[in-house]
Amino acid sequence: MRRDLGWWALLLPAFLMMTVLYIAPIVQVLAISVTEPQLGLGNYDRLLTNAGVQRVILTTLRIGLLTTGIALLLGYALAYVIALARPAAQRWWLLGVLLPLWISVLVRAFAWVTLLRRQGLVNQGLQASGLIDAPLPLVWNEFGVVVGMVHYMVPYAVLPMLASMREIDSRLLAAARGLGASRGTVFGRVFLPLSLPGVVAAGVLVFIFSLGFYITPAILGGGKTLMAAEWIKLQILDLVRWGMGAMLATVLVAAILATLAVFSRVVDLRRLFGARA
Amino acid sequence: MQTFQQDCVELAWQQYRRGKVGRRTLMAGLAALGATVMPGGQAEAQAARDLVMVNWGGLANEGFSRFYGAPFTAEHAGVKTVQDSTGPSAGRIRSMVESGRTTWDLCDSSASSSIVLGRANLATKIDYSIVNRADVIGPGFALEWGAAPYSFSSVLVYDSAKFPTPPQNWADFWDLRRFPGTRLLRKDAVAVLEAAQMSLGRAPASLYPLDLPASLKRVGEIRRNSVYWANGSESEQFMRTGEAVMGQIWHTRAKVLEQETNGRIKAVWNQGILQPGIFVIPRGNPGGEMAQRLLASMLARPEPQVGLLEFLGNGPTNPKAAALVPAALKRFNPTDPPNATVQVVVNGEWWGDNYQNANAEMMDTISG
Numbered sequence: 050m051r052r053d054l055g056w057w058a059l060l061l062p063a064f065l066m067m068t069v070l071y072i073a074p075i076v077q078v079l080a081i082s083v084t085e086p087q088l089g090l091g092n093y094d095r096l097l098t099n100a101g102v103q104r105v106i107l108t109t110l111r112i113g114l115l116t117t118g119i120a121l122l123l124g125y126a127l128a129y130v131i132a133l134a135r136p137a138a139q140r141w142w143l144l145g146v147l148l149p150l151w152i153s154v155l156v157r158a159f160a161w162v163t164l165l166r167r168q169g170l171v172n173q174g175l176q177a178s179g180l181i182d183a184p185l186p187l188v189w190n191e192f193g194v195v196v197g198m199v200h201y202m203v204p205y206a207v208l209p210m211l212a213s214m215r216e217i218d219s220r221l222l223a224a225a226r227g228l229g230a231s232r233g234t235v236f237g238r239v240f241l242p243l244s245l246p247g248v249v250a251a252g253v254l255v256f257i258f259s260l261g262f263y264i265t266p267a268i269l270g271g272g273k274t275l276m277a278a279e280w281i282k283l284q285i286l287d288l289v290r291w292g293m294g295a296m297l298a299t300v301l302v303a304a305i306l307a308t309l310a311v312f313s314r315v316v317d318l319r320r321l322f323g324a325r326a
Numbered sequence: 327m328q329t330f331q332q333d334c335v336e337l338a339w340q341q342y343r344r345g346k347v348g349r350r351t352l353m354a355g356l357a358a359l360g361a362t363v364m365p366g367g368q369a370e371a372q373a374a375r376d377l378v379m380v381n382w383g384g385l386a387n388e389g390f391s392r393f394y395g396a397p398f399t400a401e402h403a404g405v406k407t408v409q410d411s412t413g414p415s416a417g418r419i420r421s422m423v424e425s426g427r428t429t430w431d432l433c434d435s436s437a438s439s440s441i442v443l444g445r446a447n448l449a450t451k452i453d454y455s456i457v458n459r460a461d462v463i464g465p466g467f468a469l470e471w472g473a474a475p476y477s478f479s480s481v482l483v484y485d486s487a488k489f490p491t492p493p494q495n496w497a498d499f500w501d502l503r504r505f506p507g508t509r510l511l512r513k514d515a516v517a518v519l520e521a522a523q524m525s526l527g528r529a530p531a532s533l534y535p536l537d538l539p540a541s542l543k544r545v546g547e548i549r550r551n552s553v554y555w556a557n558g559s560e561s562e563q564f565m566r567t568g569e570a571v572m573g574q575i576w577h578t579r580a581k582v583l584e585q586e587t588n589g590r591i592k593a594v595w596n597q598g599i600l601q602p603g604i605f606v607i608p609r610g611n612p613g614g615e616m617a618q619r620l621l622a623s624m625l626a627r628p629e630p631q632v633g634l635l636e637f638l639g640n641g642p643t644n645p646k647a648a649a650l651v652p653a654a655l656k657r658f659n660p661t662d663p664p665n666a667t668v669q670v671v672v673n674g675e676w677w678g679d680n681y682q683n684a685n686a687e688m689m690d691t692i693s694g
Binding site: 275 | 415416417418420442443446513549552553554555556567568569681682685686687689690692693
């Protein structure tokens with residue numbers, strides 16, 4: 050008992066530093082949501098009454114879920130291929146997955162603009178091949194935003210799923226095959242269930258990231274897709290409605306913590322965030 | 327969201343890099359914008375007699391001291407001006423003033439922000455015994471909590487290759503049948519709602535108060551056929567690449583487009599929304615009254631204002647300036663009398679009362 054106390058005492062300086070330099074300022078900012086314009090829950094009342102805030106939240110959730118779903122599908126396929134590839138090939142695959150992570154989010158958003166706009170490569174290609182007559186609206190809408198966000202999130206989806214797929218004992222798959230299961234059955238009854246913890250972990254990670262996207266929707270949305278982060282910025286910097294901005298920020302933080310709390314019962318979050326190899 | 331001032335600075339550098347203007351012109355123009363910066367980033371007042379001007383661009387200091395600082399220092403011995411390019415949004419000014427450590431003296435802001443800040447007791451009233459109201463062309467350029475050494479306008483631009491009969495006004499802008507194609511608007515209520523209101527037939531002379539529900543509904547009508555820009559280069563891109571065929575953009579960008587496309591993209595002064603480039607003094611500024619004198623000096627000198635127009639296209643606000651403008655440039659000057667008379671001056675008072683609400687609703691409308 051005494052020895053335990055000693056360990057905790059060693060942790061104390063770090064804990065205090067985090068509290069004073071990190072948690073306290075955040076709480077101070079979030080507290081503005083109940084002190085401005087007057088003391089009370091007036092700002093939170095807007096959650097129920099203001100259609101604008103509700104729409105921003107719905108848009109954020111919709112785009113977040115859509116992005117998560119698509120990124121998981123693509124990521125799963127990629128992770129599956131990588132997990133089953135030969136070690137030498139695996140390295141190349143991984144490099145391919147990680148490379149986009151080192152390119153600025155701004156550059157990637159503008160690259161998508163170049164590809165998807167009315168006279169962009171995709172539309173021109175489709176028109177030249179005679180598949181379409183008029184350019185398709187591929188950007189300046191939610192479609193463009195989701196494309197940009199999925200592109201950003203796929204590596205984050207691949208890595209946790211790959212980690213969990215690598216832990217699957219390949220002898221189990223061989224045994225299932227040996228006992229007469231078809232390839233489909235092996236995947237559906239053995240591989241998929243065993244890889245599920247990775248899928249959930251990746252889903253949580255991607256969804257939480259997606260809620261806070263700022264640059265990608267601002268550039269690819271054509272001004273018509275307003276997500277939570279941009280709305281908060283608008284309230285704080287331009288409209289000087291700090292109470293409202295802090296309110297949505299608080300809601301966002303609460304939503305993220307709630308997501309983590311729920312899924313921490315399903316997956317090992319410490320592993321997700323790299324605390325354990 | 328980029329402000330007009332930020333965009334001017336960006337435009338200046340772009341022109342310089344393309345070799346269209348020389349270094350001296352660049353510096354002169356930047357100085358006129360107040361867009362120069364102290365080496366090492368954020369400027370701090372080193373002595374009580376330093377004045378900190380805050381702008382939206384991150385650039386070098388020398389031009390400013392040559393153009394505004396030197397004459398001002400010559401008049402007021404020992405007073406220097408230093409530049410800070412943090413970007414004085416209303417939110418940043420508020421957090422500085424409320425922290426009790428104001429280090430900014432004169433901030434490049436806007437009419438609506440000056441009123442929002444002033445009413446919240448975050449800005450100092452302009453002392454019109456120091457600043458001369460007669461130094462600006464109209465009452466909209468000398469407000470209670472800010473005054474404008476330059477002006478800019480939100481004008482209608484269109485792709486003349488697409489329309490044999492050119493659009494004339496905002497009613498044409500909203501007429502998707504006669505003028506089909508994507509529209510381009512700024513992601514902000516100011517100027518957009520004025521255009522919407524005029525498109526509904528309200529006479530420019532009696533524009534205010536705007537009918538908010540009607541003009542917002544009007545914006546919503548063309549939402550599906552519109553894209554929205556947040557910064558000047560973006561607005562230029564949308565028009566140049568043909569993503570949009572008609573737009574409401576800053577006249578500085580319209581000028582560049584007209585010149586670069588050899589007149590394919592044209593601008594219309596008619597019903598343009600003329601806006602003041604308002605500077606504000608944060609409450610408790612370290613330089614005190616000296617900031618008022620600096621602002622007075624910026625308003626009182628027509629020559630640097632014309633220099634800025636030559637370089638970037640920002641309109642002068644000093645009544646003596648228009649006559650000094652070279653003939654070739656007159657048609658690009660938003661405050662040239664023939665151009666100014668067909669435009670509407672934005673009503674800062676109305677926006678001070680309505681900006682927060684109207685802009686929030688505008689965002690709802692366009693993201694609907």
